Amino acid sequence: MTKTITTNIPLAEKAYQVIREQILNNSYRAGEQILEKTLVETLAISRTPVREACVRLEKEGLIEIKPRHGIRVKPISLEDMAEIYEILTALESEAARKLATQNLKAADLKKLVTPTTAMEKALAKNDLEAWAEADEAFHLALVELSGNQRLKQVVLQFWGQAHRVRYFTLHLRDKPTGSTQDHIDLVNAIKAGNSELAASIHRNHRIEGKENLLKLLDKYRFVQL
Amino acid sequence: MTKTITTNIPLAEKAYQVIREQILNNSYRAGEQILEKTLVETLAISRTPVREACVRLEKEGLIEIKPRHGIRVKPISLEDMAEIYEILTALESEAARKLATQNLKAADLKKLVTPTTAMEKALAKNDLEAWAEADEAFHLALVELSGNQRLKQVVLQFWGQAHRVRYFTLHLRDKPTGSTQDHIDLVNAIKAGNSELAASIHRNHRIEGKENLLKLLDKYRFVQL
DNA sequence: CCGTACGTTAATGTATACATTGGTTTATTG
DNA sequence: CAATAAACCAATGTATACATTAACGTACGG
CATH class of the missing domain: 1.20.120.530 (GntR ligand-binding domain-like)
Incomplete structure (x- = not known):
């Protein structure tokens, strides 16, 4: 019962926006690896929507999904x-x-x-x-x-x-x-x-x-x- | 126990490839709506990987995800x-x-x-x-x-x-x-x-x-x- | 007979439980 | 002591259970 206000935007969308914003804002270092667990805990959103957000960000070219090592913010050379x-x-x-x-x-x-x-x-x-x-x-x-x-x-x-x-x-x-x-x-x-x-x-x-x-x-x- | 051969490619990847191929091959009519359930049953892959595949295909511009009506193969005008x-x-x-x-x-x-x-x-x-x-x-x-x-x-x-x-x-x-x-x-x-x-x-x-x-x-x- | 409102239902959105795997640590042996 | 192998563990991949919601149908009232 932590619910107070019902925002109508899907959590997957929210996760996407928040993570994207953090990447663009340089909240992460280039090449930084981030575990799913960390994202889940930070955002307080469960794994499924967080994973969907990551898939979108990968298609967008902002991160790489490393098969068993979470995600990696793509460094720009x-x-x-x-x-x-x-x-x-x-x-x-x-x-x-x-x-x-x-x-x-x-x-x-x-x-x-x-x-x-x-x-x-x-x-x-x-x-x-x-x-x-x-x-x-x-x-x-x-x-x-x-x-x-x-x-x-x-x-x-x-x-x-x-x-x-x-x-x-x-x-x-x-x-x-x-x-x-x-x-x-x-x-x-x-x-x-x-x-x-x-x-x-x-x-x-x-x-x-x-x-x-x-x-x-x-x-x-x-x-x- | 339907497992016979262990392919090493992730199911999410397989779902993506199969659905994509079907779209490109005109296996679906333009604008056709397909329920998640149908894809899950056809591919015999559970919802999570299938959904991830759909997210990828949407980013690729091949389908639209319609909030409560499954996916829709994007018609090309x-x-x-x-x-x-x-x-x-x-x-x-x-x-x-x-x-x-x-x-x-x-x-x-x-x-x-x-x-x-x-x-x-x-x-x-x-x-x-x-x-x-x-x-x-x-x-x-x-x-x-x-x-x-x-x-x-x-x-x-x-x-x-x-x-x-x-x-x-x-x-x-x-x-x-x-x-x-x-x-x-x-x-x-x-x-x-x-x-x-x-x-x-x-x-x-x-x-x-x-x-x-x-x-x-x-x-x-x-x-x- | 028509329109509205409520309830049911079916589909998706979300959370979580289970399976698998790759890496690490520890124990055993040469 | 070093090297190898086995077992454990942690993280992701996958499946499924639960929550939510929008659409449809039905029933009631006008």
Whole structure:
């Protein structure tokens, strides 16, 4: 009789959300192994829903299920980051290309412009968290406006895999001034209906981002995070 | 005591493989609802592993878990196919672009050339199954040679979602003669190290494929499969 | 006759009991 | 003392029991 309030979300879903959040928040170290028992006791949820949550997280690429050793938070290596950026580059460029062929309504364009100006403001105030948040909003808007639900899902999935690394590197990197200009240019290309330009601007944006990141990881000798 | 041979693969894995195979083979109708109980009895595997298999299949986009109505084989609409082709276009083009920048070994090039010639032979013999198989081998080789495991996984995932539709349309479409030439051109662009050309050839190849398919589905009034 | 409300039921969501297995520890022997 | 083998143990894989809920049917009232 520990029940007080009946939340209507299934426990399996809750377990999934909580564990996922903890991974993204860097509550676990990379490669850390966690026993089912620990999760069950921490979450106060029985094994069945916890196991289902783990299966989902494995499919999502955030953990590995080690047959008799619980789960393991997947470490992200430089190669992994290169893979992830390659995919994001391809899919987001595709989204950018597509947007340029559509006649975006003013309200939709605003969804791209607002985060861009927010990025500028955040940079002026040296608020990197706010900058990262706005950057994330921009990229999210890009794939949402594409109207391709599957594309959006895949981008979010890999964005999630890269999240931990972004978290660590946010304060190590140089001030990301170029990014904002790229976004402005992209919005203009979309407005102008120039799909090839839009795609190539975003492609180059992502490639630069990737190279900066890999250089940074190399500089700080991060083999994996 | 029905146990005779001890296979070492976990039952959850077996359930996943069997159900997945049945879906891809069109053993179920689109949108068909299947009760957990039915799966449990058919597979002679208890609920826990079967449920885990279903969770995996849902993440893979092949089924939906309907809270109190078992699972539902996800029907594929024209819009779904458009989404899937858009993603395949972006990712495979990216792979093609990347391959052109590398100096592929002869053995690796062969992995692309062999399926291409197999496609020609199959066409000459009017063997559409063999043609489809070779076509699949070509696309698989493309993403495998990219070296990007995640990219490969995503492509295979969506290839799986589209599989049922391809199966139905294989014998309805015109003889796919253009496809083979596209593949030859792509191999040549890769050999020549022309990454932009490689990407655009493959992009156009996929766009044509998509348009042919959508026209076909429209012609036969397929709303969903 | 129709609509609503309640009860039954069947299916899933959840918890737990049982089976299996791989690793570790201990005991025995050379 | 060291090496090997057997037995134990802890963790997961699997099965099943129990709880919950939504849908359907029935009965009662208007």
